[in-house]
Amino acid sequence: MTDPAPTGVPGAELLAPQVDLPLTEQEAAYVAAARSANTRRGYASDWREFSGWCARHGHEALPAAPEALSGYITELAGAGAKVGTISRRLSSIRFVHVMRDLPDPTDARRVTAVWEGIRRTHGAPPVQARPLMPPDLDDVVDACPTTRSYATRPGEDDLAGLRDRALLLVGFFSALRRSELAALTVADVADHPRGRVLSIPRSKTNPYGTEPELVVLPHAHRAARCPVTALRTWLDAAGITEGPVLRKVTRGNRVTDRPLHPESVNEIVQRAVARADIGPGPWSAHSLRAGHVTYAHQRGASDRAIAHQTRHRSLATVGAYIRIDNAWEDNSAALLAGL
Structure with missing residues (x-):
């Protein structure tokens, strides 16, 4: 054989x-x-x-x-x-x-x-990534550097910092998986009056690409927290007009043609959280997706609306993300605490 x-x-x-x-x-x-x-x-x-x-x-x-x-x-x-x-x-x-x-x-x-x-x-429950969401997310984004200063030449945009801001905000609002963030290309991003629409050719739940998967990236009221603004700022500063969206940046502050590896997305999130010093995790790229689900639930979004964005096929899976938050809702012990 x-x-x-x-x-x-x-x-x-x-x-x-x-x-x-x-x-x-x-x-x-x-x-x-x-x-x-x-x-x-x-x-x-x-x-x-x-x-x-x-x-x-x-x-x-x-x-x-x-x-x-x-x-x-x-x-x-x-x-x-x-x-x-x-x-x-x-x-x-x-x-x-x-x-x-x-x-x-x-x-x-x-x-x-x-x-x-x-x-x-x-047997034990798997260790869950801690959700990264406002106000912690705000602190993490603010801790990303935006400019580089030099003693012998003019300052310039900190490209790694701009990329990290885009990654954090796009990752949170889109609820993409880390592999999907790493695979995102300029061709996958379409303009829309309300923001951007991301096309996901392949995913964990759509490995054969038989069903089109669309994810929305809305304009946010605050420019400093707007994923569309952060994405546009990064692409313009990096001079990216085609190919991978999220790319490696050299120590010399130069953008390469190479896309980020999914594990690099994980490491970038962990480093960004460490810069903000917001407390123990565990933190990972999945914290952005978990943060989207948890924060959307807290803001009144239905499980079905959340699943529409995350592309979960089972509402029970969505519920697993927010079980800690749900534990306090309509709970007898919480009512007794007011006695």
């Missing part, structure tokens, strides 16, 4: 189907496109970790025996790995076996019994 060409990700050859005849170049490209680059990297990383563990403990990784897999997840749980981490590792191991037309080792009774016990023993 012959494998298709690697996709550029270490260990990627294991993420493609094993076939009797070689795949054509176009077929291999479609196979690679079936999973996002982040997903492929995650699968490959998990598989390297599992296969390394097998080598150290005298087990075959492919195909994996039930006792190898149950021993592996038992060791992970004993070392303090989160249930979500172990679940992701199991998914990666399952995927590699499916691509080899091998039985799924995660279905073995020994593995499912141990896994159920791990979940019951170590």
